[in-house]
Amino acid sequence: MHYVCFHVIAACIFLLSSCGGSPENFPEILSTNPENESGRCSLTTSISVNFANQIIPENISSETFTVRDDDGNYVQGLVSYSLSDLSAKFSPYQSLKKNTKYIAELHESILGRKYSWSFSTYGFIFIVMSDTHIRIPGAPDNQYYDSRRNEFNLVTTISYINERFPTADFVVVTGDLVGTLYSTNLNHYGVGKDTPVDRFKSLMNKLSMPFFVALGNHDYLVGFDTNAGEAISAMDWQIPEMEAVWQKVLEIPPFYLIEHEGLHFYFLNSVTGSKRGLSCPYETRGRMCQGSFSSNQMEWLEQNLASGAKSFLFFHHPIRTPGTSPFDWTFYGDSYMVDQYDEFYSILSKHLSQILAIFVGHGHSPMKGNLENGSPVFETPSTGDLLGSANAMYVVNVFPDTGEISIISPQEFPLH
Structure with missing residues (x-):
């Protein structure tokens, strides 16, 4: 009986630590699409990021996952999160501009720090x-x-x-x-x-x-x-x-x-x-x-x-x-x-x-x-x-x- 309670208490401590935002428990990024500094992205590409472990789904939104061009103009899009493959996706509402550099950014509430990567369109x-x-x-x-x-x-x-x-x-x-x-x-x-x-x-x-x-x-x-x-x-x-x-x-x-x-x-x-x-x-x-x-x-x-x-x-x-x-x-x-x-x-x-x-x-x-x-x-x-x-x-x-x-x-x- 004490053995079971010990694990329940330990689990509760872990959850409280995660919710409290302890840096060591923030998720890590496995990959992004497009990859950082990719230079051959189509004008209809979607932008996504894969995490190594689960994140708090409510933290993913159009305010915390953004895409902007090199001039600072923000792209409007639909942001979604998949629990099954631990990925967040930004789908632009409009086709992107030709030969343009874009910066995708995750807010610090997701990773405990800001994270950004860039890509450029072609074709x-x-x-x-x-x-x-x-x-x-x-x-x-x-x-x-x-x-x-x-x-x-x-x-x-x-x-x-x-x-x-x-x-x-x-x-x-x-x-x-x-x-x-x-x-x-x-x-x-x-x-x-x-x-x-x-x-x-x-x-x-x-x-x-x-x-x-x-x-x-x-x-x-x-x-x-x-x-x-x-x-x-x-x-x-x-x-x-x-x-x-x-x-x-x-x-x-x-x-x-x-x-x-x-x-x-x-x-x-x-x-x-x-x-x-x-x-x-x-x-x-x-x-x-x-x-x-x-x-x-x-x-x-x-x-x-x-x-x-x-x-x-x-x-x-x-x-x-x-x-x-x-x-x-x-x-x-x-x-x-x-x-x-x-x-x-x-x-x-x-x-x-x-x-x-x-x-x-x-x-x-x-x-x-x-x-x-x-x-x-x-x-x-x-x-x-x-x-x-x-x-x-x-x-x-x-x-x-x-x-x-x-x-x-x-x-x-x-x-x-």
Whole structure:
């Protein structure tokens, strides 16, 4: 009996000593993330510290675990503590600034002394969205699609990007920007006009960073047959007229290349190749559901890839990847993929070592495959129409010197 009481009393003495703050009983630090003076931290990194022994959880808060930049500006974030692995985590509410030194600090109430470490950010981020399907109220296709929901989802996503990822360099949309154009007359487009194209531009201009787009099959629709419940695809002679609309409103050609931080970003057109005349499944007036690239575009692509620059590719239709089925990418399998015999695949095979990642749309749901060299291919979830939701996007971290990338979803950023 005395033996048991002795240990109970000893335990009580230890607890009183810990609560009283005796220095020898304060916890020690095992590790930090990032490590002290790390110089290659992404703009979406979280900051954490692992302790050797238990701490008083109530001592961990946004006032006792802080992060600030080298100019003394404090970062706002969510602070949490895990009892299971004895770690405290600081999750910033916003993406960090590029090429900036940060100092993380623990208050003396945690360790009995102040403790700080530093790290620096490197690289940049961009964001990928897809299939926004912007329409205008009262248009013929509205009885089949929810134009207000599509617009709400896009507006919500844009607000989220501006708030949570203000340091992103740019945003990409991989096609099906609108539901249908309805007109190829250039006089119907421009400042003050309410067309799906102008509305898309007006909404996207609310972003606090630039945006770039690839065109999808819906971006070549000229109307909607309400009797059949089908969209009407452009005839061959209308394709140049529709591309002139996009050139006027968004100032983009059908396909193009931008250079950024020493990397190449290709915005390709998977709509107007040799398969453009095939009917969509279960439709009589809709075409271009199967993807294909024009021969002049592929000649242009091969010439530019000859530079050897590390590259990202963006286009609308999914491609075949080893170990995946066409039905993994779309509901309709091959008929919604880039044609398996398209010249694109042979060009891609010659330049695999340059390709950092490919981003597509069309299937409206998240999907990932890999090229033969392991480079990822991502199908981007939609904000519009079928399966569309707000904040459906990928956030891409890039280290331009090595070409290393990492992808996070918006859900990995804390709410506040």
